[in-house]
Amino acid sequence: MDEIAKLRNVAIVGHGGAGKTSLAEAMLYNAGVTNRLGRVEDGNTAMDFEPEELKRQASLSSGFYQYDWAKTTISLIDTPGDQNFFSDSRLCMQAADGAVVVIDAVDGVKVQTEQAWEFADEFNLPCMIFINKLDRERSDFLRTFNDAAESFKPKPVVFQLPIGKEADFKGIVDLISLKAFNYDDNGKAAPCDIPADMQEQVDAEREALVENIAESDDELLERYLEGETLTDDELNTALKKGILTRELAPVLCGSATQNIGIDLLADFIGNCMPSPLEKAPVLCTDPDGKEEIECKPDPDEPFAAFVFKTIADPYAGRLNIFKVISGTLGGDGNFLNTNKDAKERFNQLLILAGKEQKPINQALPGSIIAVAKLKETKTGDTICDPSRKVKFKCAKPLPALISFAVSAKNQSDEDKVFIALNKLLEEDVALNLDRNVETKEILISGSGQVHIEAITEKLNRKYNVEVLLNTPKVPYRETIKKRVRVQGKHKKQSGGHGQFGDCWIQVEPLPRGGGFEFVDAIVGGVIPKTYIPAVEKGVVEACQKGVLAGFPCVDFKVTLDDGSYHSVDSSEMSFKIAGALAFRTAIKEAKPVLLEPIMKVAVITPDEFMGDIMGDLNGRRGRVLGMDTKGKNQVINANVPLSEFLTYAPDLRSMTGGRGMFTMDFSHYDEVPAQIAEKVIEEINKEKEES
Template sequence: SDIVPGLKKEIAARKIFPVLCASSSLGIGAVRVLDACVALLPSPEGGVMDGTGKDGKPARVFTNEKDHAVAQVFKTMSDPFAGRISYLRIRSGHFQSDGSYWNASRGVPERFSGLFLLQGKEHVSVPEAHAGDIVAVAKLKETATGDTLSTKDHAVVLTKLNVPEASIAYAIEPKAKGDEDKISTALHKLIEEDPSLHFTRDEETKEFHLAGASQLHVEIAVARLKKRYGVEVILHPPKVPYRETITRKAEAHGRHKKQTGGHGQFADCKIKVEPLPRGSDFEFVDDIYGGSIPRNFIPAVEKGIQEVCRKGFLAGFPMVDFRVILFDGQYHDVDSSELAFKLAGALAYKEAMEKAKPTLLEPIMNVEVVAPNEYMGDLMGDLSSRRGKVEGMDSRDEDTMIRAQVPMSEMLTYGAQLRSITQGRGSFHLEFSHYSEVPHAIQDKIIAQSKGDKGAAEAG
């Protein structure tokens, strides 16, 4: 009893972090954990939350039962019987089980149809709840995780919950054909519960991606898909969004001529291509003088080139960071058309690519790895084996953070290797940095694989 007040004070100041052992599956230690929470953790009373008031100015909400009603949704779940359930932490005031309130985050009204205290799996109905309580409300139509509920007259939006950034993504596809819609519906329900999950479609690779804070995070989401919604999926590393570019200047000539009786098709254009700095994408320059190509046909040349450059030249990846200069051409008063000049532009592009020495570019990622100091040697060696360039290290007590740049293709399976090296004590974060040229030995493998995949797709 003499120690408890001191522990309580130091825990509230975040100087001491209690560790208790328990097993929920065996029913060991659960009561001790609950007793420790009551005895040692700070009371909600006196807590302060920052937010934004109705007038847009900063506001502070104090945990006080006598203040205006303010609560924040910290979790959302989909129950097969009760539907959507929102879990609220009441920050101030009190809420009635049949009350009408204001979602200040979205500017919409919500009406409660019951309040429930959480006791294990049981939800106990109560007529009202007060500041400091954690309660559940079913079937809120417009409310999501992180939203603030209050009264309309005293609306306040509390600071959003801190959601971990996604650091790893997997391509996801159904085991059974035709289940794409089921996956999408089920995943959107999971994301309502866990906003740190992200589900997107890559327009370039046509893959669906599921991203989370770690490999384990994504695997747990997949297990929930199967258990809760009966949807089985396959996870695999996402395709790397390579790019193509040119490394030298070139000139090319494209002529489209077709005579089939009556009106024919004719268009002739000459272009120059030249490389641009990384990140410049594509530029088209009209350098026609003297009317060798009429003004109304010049956009067709550009369109023809843009359409084919999306398919690349070496391996089917988009061609970027180059300039096209249209400087000469010919036309026919009767046979020339936009379609003919579009086709001529595409022919000129293909000839130019054969001369301009195209190459592959790969995405380079900024990588931050945090792990105990004892694993630094193995981690540095592993990053070097992945063609990584270590840019610095920062010590953090018993941990060290490594900052490096590594090709995305080398990081697709890094999570499992990091767990193996650090015995699960390491973490990492990725974000895109820039594109860089792929070494020639690796380029050949990528090109061969891309052509093989394309052939298999066409055969299928």
Template structure:
């Protein structure tokens, strides 16, 4: 394969709301550029960038697909990103490798929830943008209505550089407002337009849109403004030059037209990408750290080599596949680079350019280009690899913590043995997932951004690794405690043939402040209980506390004082005192006003301002307490403390309340008392479950 210099490379993230046609547009571009021999489609499940089994089955992009094409002697790297909320973290991780973003908008739906979210990501990464109004051939679509939606959300800086020829089923081409030429296409054809005259009924609209474009371009620069006032317009050369500058400075966001499934407008979109979007080396310099010191690198071939890994794929056959961007220098085949996180030196054997699941071999990659390599030993998403003579670590993308967790249990012993390793490989692919064991409930939990993301993991475990698991809502890690002080006398006495059993202890139990756990005080004087049996008393109390008293949940935040007892020279033993202590503990619990505790979570919710009132009302209905509010742009940030038991279905509820425009994170804060009427139900359920289990054993 031909080696391209950074100045001839364009890195483009294709982003937008789910089902707006991103994958279809990428498929159309690949076909028009001659990469595929036919126009592939999502419905047929044969697109280059949606190659995973789950993506083909569900007909949605779950993980970013990367593919390159060659157009006008330039190389274009396309990142086909997910568009649904629960897979948005993958989009954010991948956009770090892009130098521009093509925002796809459905001509019928206009700007949708995730369109706004990916726009925010592009703002965060300071990416130049253009918008494509897609699906203009469908029923009930309107270019003007979609453009109005874009203006309403993103402002007047979104300026059309094309108008559609025809509408709905008669959509057949586009008018280029820069050159004032029209192009007509064969539906489902090669994607290359035939120049035609602008139809008479569209000349006035095209001239008006051209004037508006000229005005918008001239507004941003004094010398262009002067030329515009003197001549009343700008020459095509000056218009082109001014537009390119406005795009790269993120002052204007051009709007284009297409029908990806009919392959209309594709060649003009490719021309636009190559002619107007920044070259991979135009970023100038990138920043990283060496220890705590900030350092910079130019995106240039004469700098020391460094790469940033933005995506990892676990292939059952090829092993770990790492997608990377060359941040500086030239990376050659068989290069040895050091990992900034692990200090391990990795050999990049058989580097290539990604085209879906295919790796096209290449001898070297220049600064700004995107590549892929298999079988790196200890490199994960977010890692930096560098030439050992010039260390650097580029900042990792920060992702929100998972908002929903499910208990996961293997179906068979064989599944249990293989589950850990299989999940570990999936976690390498998706850093937004978490897998851990709850130390309190002893359950294995799989946490993600939403139910569908976790279900995809379960499906992958089965199809890819042959591991079958079951999902269910996690248990709430309730606790028990006491509210009052109590004294109790526990005696264990058993006489059989030979040695008997005898243990006798008196304890005083009192509550401790929340979070203090357990405290044991030995106040035995005069040898009422020999020293060697004291640890057995403590152990007996701890074991009884672990089993709980009210509902089988561990007892916490209490102090036990051992102040008296008795022993027998022959019959006393550690076991006897342990059993005596358990009896004393249960007797003391009866008098100490036992109560149930529940985990309270710190919750942070991000919603558009118009939903803030509904959200706060909902928090109150969940026994929550709002602790603070902030405003960030047009988003309201609500902070609250809510019982964990009330948050198990919150992901789905928030989605329906905010039309999928809200998101939230939560983490554990503290334990607090469960209200009596709720505690009664929990205790009754726990007792019924224990009785049921006891009957089964019988």
């Protein structure tokens, strides 16, 4: 149990560019794990090592490192902050027992900071805030703290104050111990006196801090209000309780690149963030999802874990990363994959240290470990001891926001494209792959253009497959606006038995989304019952290709009300052809129109970009439905045609400097304006002629 009590699983989260990877690097350097302070700009960090990450100087996938600090073992999860890769952050935060939310002291709270906080709420993670980059020009600790205080609950509480500002930032005042530290150019701390000009501020913030901590314990609060002096031990006990119950979020500060305050942050994580033993038991179910089961962090319970990340390598094979919730796993053996109902055999347990993997002999509750070359297991699966079959509910990836039609650059690689993309799907569950039967395209969908571009680079590097990305074709539909009644007659004589089918149908429009309806109104047996389904089948097959541009026809009703037959020459095939002929004639006369998919869109943006975004949505033929407030951001709800929204992800990023985000779901089909429809039909028919 001592080993579990020493463990701290901490996710470092926040907006892209806030300095999360630099913070992890400084923590590793201070612990003696690395012999230099890695820099993202130099491409020599322990956490970012994939070529795509080095090229973009940003984390595209979560990095892991476990190391010892003081009397604790810290297991770091360095998550991406870019919206394009934020699904990975969400999935990996499930494995943490606490989160360090990093905020840039220059830019303050951004959209991804707020989203990371929402994920922490979702997983009930205790949070602390680290205000970073206080050495930068235009950095401001109090402004950033107030920004966080306005944005987040539980309430952020100041635990440290910076000494100096911008280029003169050199030290930290710790409000718990009331000690001050100056840092030299190598990041070494030396105790110093609290600056005289800060004493009044320190006293005021210390008093507010003690009151905030005391509020975590009713008995302590009562004594505090009665004027009693609380001891440091009492404050620390109440502080841990307040963090664990998410009543408060401590705010620390420093500079990762200058290594100022990072040792104090690591101490705070070790002393105040919870171990797996202090978290509530994890709820799961039996494999059928009917019975709820508690999994406790007890090494003597049956083994149970969930897989939250997978790394695919064409040479080393699949590497599954999972968190042990209960029980003890030995160095080799078997376990059951509950999702696949399959037994898996493993030969070695690994802990991750950046790009390296180190073998270990056993894994206890709370451990984040990896196993290579499992046959069936993928992200989201539960693995457990067969003696107690359980299934954990894992988070889903964020919805895809942009799609491209993907094709092989070299024709000889066409078969390899789909296979290689499926391999990457194992690694990146935020990626969607689909074959559009209608347009005959392979569609790849992801969180943004950068996400898709990084995937194509991986395809080339890992599987030697080069692809081309094109804007996907829009799945238009066709429908009618007028009611008509027409005849479809098929008559053919070629010696022997001929072919004869004759039907009259009424075709009329249905409300949008009405689909297809067929009514048999035949009386008196003018068409035998056995042939009526053939007429319907002919209509259904014919409506797959409309008359305007060859798109499926929808939202119409067909009533079969008359016809005739021949006792010898009629057959099901004859009436199927007659039904198809009747429909093709009818649709031409019934005022056919083009329909386009309309998407329900929610754009989340800071206030200052509202005007630009509203104007842009109007320019895309969007219809704004309303606005809501989300934290300090605005949410614009709108319906926008898909054809106008295919490239919105990079456009929104450009308009908002990366501070905006959006979600998009299919809403309905609606008529394309006549002038635009003409151009669309002309372009599509021209493409058909050229091909």
